Amino acid sequence: MLSLLSSLLLACSNTxxxxxxxxxxxxxxxxxxxxxxxxxxxxxxAPFRFTNQYGRTFSSEDLKGKIYLANFFFTTCKGICPKMTNNIKKIYQHFEGNPRVLFLSHSVTPEIDSVAKLKAYADANDIHTPQWELLTGKATEIYNLARKSYFVEEANGLSKDSTEFLHTENIVLVDKDGHIRGLYNGTIALDAERAIEDIDALLQE
Incomplete structure (x- = not known):
């Protein structure tokens, strides 16, 4: 009995x-x-390996010890993507120059979004920073990562496969240990402010 009580007290003290x-x-x-x-x-x-807007390989290994926001977009999108990019830019501007905070934007039309297309999109949106990676790769890998690892479509995404188009305004916050810590609507300015507050808090952990 005493041993059980000690275990419970130890568990509580570690929480x-x-x-x-x-x-x-x-x-x-x-x-x-x-x-x-x-x-x-x-x-x-999950581990991943993609190519960024500069034609360089970027993988999960580059994220060790980093806090980051991940979203999914395509360069020809005229609907939610421009709003999402603008709100992410507001978050980025708050953390500009802080190497501990990164931003990953994955293309959901990698067959269209070549390295050159991603670079042109970055130039058009004034994304000139080593903190913000625009990523392309195999569609199956991007879609599976989005749905099965980031849960970017929440529960609805679990029943879909890589043949179904991925289009979401959700942005996911991941901490330095690779754990999901936030989900935000990328088209809403107030959610961008909430993301800034959460990242500031994670920087203190």
Whole structure:
């Protein structure tokens, strides 16, 4: 009995409450309190390897120790993508020059969005920074990463495959350990402000 009580007290003492919640699955149910062991077993973003707007390889290895926002777009999009890009730019401007914060924009039409197209899009939107990667690669890999790892379409995405077009305004925040910590509507300015607050909090962890 004493041993059980000691174990429970130890578990409680190892449990921490976070200012920014964790999300472990497509339901995006927030977890505010978690112990160290459970934290280590949380969902991690799967490894990936893509090509950026400069023709250089960018992979999950480049994200070790980094906090980042991930979104999915295409260069010919005239609807939600321009709004999303503009709101991400506001977030970027807040963290400009901070190498601990990165931004990843994955093309959902990689068969169209070549390196040259991504570079032209970056130039047109004044994206000239090593902190913001525009990424292209195999469509199947991008779609699976978006739906099965970032849960960017939330629960609806789990039943879809790489033949179904991916188009979402959601932006995902990932911490330095590869855990999902936020989901935001990229077309809403208030959500951009919320993302800034959450990233500021993660920088203090």
């Amino acid at each position: 921490a409450e976070y200012k920014v919640p964790f999300y472990t699955d497509a339901s995006y149910t927030p977890i505010w309190k978690i112990d160290a062991q459970a934290k280590n077993n949380l969902n991690h973003i």
